[in-house]
Amino acid sequence: MxxxxxxxxxxxxxxxxxxxxxxxxxxxxxxxxxxxxxxxxxxxxxxxxxxxxxxxxxxxxxxxxxxxxxxxxxxxxxxxxxxxxxxxxxxxxxxxxxxxxxxxxxxxxxxxxxxxxxxxxxxxxxxxxxxxxxxxxxxxxxxxxxxxxxxxxxxxxxxxxxxxxxxxxxxxxxxxGGGAGGGAVALFGDSITDGFGSTPGADRRWSDALAARVDRPVLNAGIGGNLVLNDSAWYGERGTARFGRDVLDQPGVSTAVILQGLNDIGFSEAQAQGYDRPTFFPAPVVSAGELIAGHRELIRQARARGVRAVGATLLPLKGSDHWGPHAARVSDEVNRWIRTSGEYDGYVDLDKALAAKSDPDRLAEAYDSGDALHPNDAGYARMAQELARVL
Known part of the structure; x- marks a missing residue:
């Protein structure tokens, strides 16, 4: 007792x-x-x-x-x-x-x-x-x-x-317990949030880089391959279903940063290119409107719990196995909505921060882990730098 x-x-x-x-x-x-x-x-x-x-x-x-x-x-x-x-x-x-x-x-x-x-x-x-x-x-x-x-x-x-x-x-x-208490920042997303492309064992994910910059707890709620709109046998329950458990139920969370959607629009492109991998299922062709509706549901859940919702623009992906005409169009439309709609409580423009100067649809070489999709250690550090400015 x-x-x-x-x-x-x-x-x-x-x-x-x-x-x-x-x-x-x-x-x-x-x-x-x-x-x-x-x-x-x-x-x-x-x-x-x-x-x-x-x-x-x-x-x-x-x-x-x-x-x-x-x-x-x-x-x-x-x-x-x-x-x-x-x-x-x-x-x-x-x-x-x-x-x-x-x-x-x-x-x-x-x-x-x-x-x-x-x-x-x-x-x-x-x-x-x-x-x-x-x-x-x-x-x-x-x-x-x-x-x-x-x-x-x-x-x-x-x-x-x-x-x-x-x-x-x-x-x-x-x-x-017994610390400063509260104010935790939860990063929610897929493999980019999880840390794919960072140096294993070195704590170089963007959550680690952010924790070194801000005087508050930072939590990593990423799952590699996770989708906003659909469940996956390999990559977890859809984002809108797991957000409550993995972010909002965490003690002391006051801010949720949402960076997710590249898999929703990219898996179908990968299949169209012949990447017939069991990991790229389900892979429906997702519209910008459908993906935005998923983000709106995440915002709704956050606000219902008194948590500030910060949107992160989708990173450039040209040259990756997720890239194609549909993904290019939808990522631009979703990023435009994140920047201009005012529906998020704030946003961080990772798309512009990590884009190559010669081609805004492509990750800058200095930030690319090698697959044109996931940042390297320097890319994750830059993401943390940009996010720290808006927290």
């Missing part, structure tokens, strides 16, 4: 998030479909807010059976799977070391006494004595997570964690 009362009184602010996805193959090898059995999983995240206590949120959103957590710990990271000696803190759930999360459910842990600084690396280690089945996860973490046999909750060296992937499993959020 005391733990429940403490949990209710504490004011929490999200310091890190990852949008949950259903188990899938993904672009890189992951453990989501096989799940875990008598294993420990150690995940490293970088918090964007300081606090005197920490709370971990876990998700079984796509589980078809209850998930049994045998034990969990949190600690300060010390590089790779290692943790700072003396920093390992057991996590409890309503006072118990173990917990069960219902199918399709989520769970927030009790407060743990661990003072953190903004920008600090934190590890969350989960131990599963039983067999989980397929795991709710976030496919593209662009940083390593680790797996070891047996109970390694208190392992400091990390030497036992010999397996790794670039995905997060069951971990949906890390909150801090």
């Amino acid at each position: 005391q733990q429940k009362q403490q949990k209710q009184k504490q004011q929490w602010v999200a310091a890190w998030t990852a949008a949950p996805q259903q188990p899938s193959t993904g672009f890189t090898p992951n453990w989501s479909q096989q799940g875990f059995s008598h294993q420990s999983v150690r995940q490293v995240v970088r918090v964007t807010e300081a606090g005197s206590s920490v709370r971990v949120r876990l998700s079984n959103a796509y589980g078809t059976a209850p998930l049994r957590i045998t034990g969990a710990t949190v600690a300060r990271g010390d590089g790779g799977a290692a943790v700072r000696p003396g920093s390992v803190v057991p996590l409890t759930f309503d006072g118990a070391r173990s917990a069960e999360i219902p199918a399709r459910g989520q769970l927030a842990g009790d407060p743990a006494e661990l003072a953190l600084k903004a920008g600090e690396s934190v590890t969350v280690t989960l131990y599963f004595a039983g067999t989980t089945g397929p795991a709710t996860f976030h496919a593209q973490g662009f940083t390593d997570s680790y797996r070891a046999a047996g109970d390694r909750l208190d392992d400091v060296s990390g030497a036992a964690f010999t397996e790794r992937t670039e995905s997060w499993y069951y971990l949906a959020g890390v909150d801090v």
Whole structure:
């Protein structure tokens, strides 16, 4: 009872998030479909807010059976799977070391006494004595997570964690208490928000670059391949369906920045060019009006929760597999609406900021990761610079 009362009184602010996805193959090898059995999983995240206590949120959103957590710990990271000696803190759930999360459910842990600084690396280690089945996860973490046999909750060296992937499993959020409180900025979108094209393991996504520029928490709610208007087996529920869970329900969020739509208009172009990949489905030909209606729904949801909605213009995409006559026309129409309609509470013009001087439809070479679609580290830094000016 005391733990429940403490949990209710504490004011929490999200310091890190990852949008949950259903188990899938993904672009890189992951453990989501096989799940875990008598294993420990150690995940490293970088918090964007300081606090005197920490709370971990876990998700079984796509589980078809209850998930049994045998034990969990949190600690300060010390590089790779290692943790700072003396920093390992057991996590409890309503006072118990173990917990069960219902199918399709989520769970927030009790407060743990661990003072953190903004920008600090934190590890969350989960131990599963039983067999989980397929795991709710976030496919593209662009940083390593680790797996070891047996109970390694208190392992400091990390030497036992010999397996790794670039995905997060069951971990949906890390909150801090006792900090400045509130004012979090949530970046919502697809692979560009997720950080595709940035240097793995270097924290160079545009959310990382923004966190270094603003004195407030920054959350990354991107899912690679995500669509505004349609659900995808690989790329998550449509943006209008997941926005509440992945952005508006995050504690302390006051601003949502929406950068999404290139996949809605680009998947059909990719198919027309012969890119017959299972990832490019569904791929209806989407009009500017349909995509704008999707953005209006996101704005409506944000305002209903008292959250400021900032629109980001779609980036140049000429030369990519998403480019074609229809995508060119629709991206221009949607960007014109974002700039001129006044329907968003503010906007950031990433299209103009990252465009090549010689061709405004193309990413500048200095900002291109190599596929004419996703920015590189410098491009993400420029995006953060532009957004910081309007927050």
